[in-house]
Amino acid sequence: MTDGVETLDTRLVGTLDPGVQAMIEDFVEMCKPVESLPILVMRDKATDAIFVEVHLLADSLVPAATVDVPLDPEDSADYRANREVVEDHVAFAKMKDDAKNARAFSNLVCEFTRAFNEDHPLKIIGGQHRFTAIQEALEGGVNEHHGVKLYFALDNEQRLDVQLISNTNIAVSTDLFDRMTETLAGPELRQWCQKVGLLKDGEDFADRRARGNPITVRAARTFIINYYRGTDIEPKKFDSSATTPVILKSGVQVEEWTELKLQRPTLWEDANLQLAGAEFSQLVEAQRKRFTTAAGKLKPGAADSAEKAMNYAVLSAWAYVSGVLSKNKTRQKRHFDLRTAEGKDPLNAGALAKGRHKTDPENYRGLGYRTDAKERSRLVELFYLQAEDGSKITPAMVDLAIKKAVAKEALLEVSKASEKANP
Structure with missing residues (x-):
């Protein structure tokens, strides 16, 4: 009243x-x-x-x-x-x-x-x-x-x-939708990202993906999913296994993410996953630092190279290989030590840009620009190859990795065709 x-x-x-x-x-x-x-x-x-x-x-x-x-x-x-x-x-x-x-x-x-x-x-x-x-x-x-x-x-x-x-x-934006649904689900993913350094203390996920913005929910989920997918690969069968990472959808309820949390209720305490997240955070920082002036400003024309680690294909492949190598700590350490490359950026963006296969279309800009399945599978081969001796990324290594990815794709196609022909 x-x-x-x-x-x-x-x-x-x-x-x-x-x-x-x-x-x-x-x-x-x-x-x-x-x-x-x-x-x-x-x-x-x-x-x-x-x-x-x-x-x-x-x-x-x-x-x-x-x-x-x-x-x-x-x-x-x-x-x-x-x-x-x-x-x-x-x-x-x-x-x-x-x-x-x-x-x-x-x-x-x-x-x-x-x-x-x-x-x-x-x-x-x-x-x-x-x-x-x-x-x-x-x-x-x-x-x-x-x-x-x-x-x-x-x-x-x-x-x-x-x-x-x-x-x-x-x-x-789909990224805002993801942030809202993840907030409603609980603080675990945000807290995990803050703990490993992918978000600053007290920082929230970005409401849209853009250079210089914090990590998105989609990127964080994609990293974790691919790490665990990698752990399912038997290293001795790596050359004959399908090893293409996934990029999770955005703007919708992602069943694969929900299922992972149900299957691995203790994933937030997984020390190996935390180590991979912290190492990737340092890779992102090292890559950005290489293209930043002493005054903290981005060098002219370096925006894409500085953010190369946050390309979804690079992120998903790096996480995937971290999982594959989780059973081989020596090789995993070489994978992590990629961030310590001296005299050039850790991901060698220049060498990636020149990497291409004879079957690629004319408008292909080199490895590390696109995010499709072919790009992701090539980057998995590159990171896995680099971890063999820790010699860092070189143009010759990029070329070999691309050829190995193309050969693996052909091998898997033959295997599938053989299974159909001989059920």
Whole structure:
């Protein structure tokens, strides 16, 4: 009730939980929506989430709201589900201009809760760019009303659903989807990456893949999956085994990743996996350092070479070979010691760029640029070959590795054909 006026119209939802009803009345009292009372309360029948659709003046919206919203406030309160605000995007600049010209925005998606950050109970789940534009316009004296879809008492599954549907209008990246689903699954992957150095302490996964960004969930999952796939290979049968790494999908629920965690519930304590992760982190750092000036700036024209280790084909193949060699510590150490190459970058990006087979198309740019299966299998042969004597990557070694990969592919095709011919 507000001054004796009936606050809520619940005919579409029936009897409300008293706690939810109190939240909605708290919102009405605090933010004073411009709609006449009683406000119609609705239910999303897909998830049972309770919400209202209202309009708020900017001077009521802004003080009560925040874009600093965790997906899981209990177990991962320090990590955000929202995309980062892209300050330099042309569409955002236009949005801010529109707000200053008194444009009324709609479909800001929020959750009202005082369970965390009590002073700002309006949590912006979708529309952080619009909210930021409204905030800046209000600072300039523009106080317009804006449409808000406001949820109450969301659980984590409902919150994830709202995060996803509310970001559809701004084309939520597949990497952000992965980060959100992994956050909901638990902090283990993030904590593992922080422990081995693939993320800094307190750092979250990138919401989109780009040079210089932190590692993505997809890359971290791909690394771990391929390490364990490699451990399944018998080293003595390496030359006659299919040894092509995989790159996990992004933007969808990945069954292979779910199955791995079920099959290996102690993988987060696996010392051998941790060692491989830490060594790869140092390889990434060594590769970047080779193309960075003393002042910490990237050398001209070196962006691709500096990030070569983070190419998905390179990452998956390096992890795969780490797993293959987990039973041979001497050779595995040679594999890890690749990062100590003197006088050139560890991955010898120049030699990789010149590597090609006579069957490759004219537009083939050399080894380490693409991420297809052929590229991944060639890099596995290269890393495995390098670990034989630890002589580091050379043009001759790249050439031999490519030829070995092509020969293995032909051998496996013959083996399959033979099996069909002689069932």
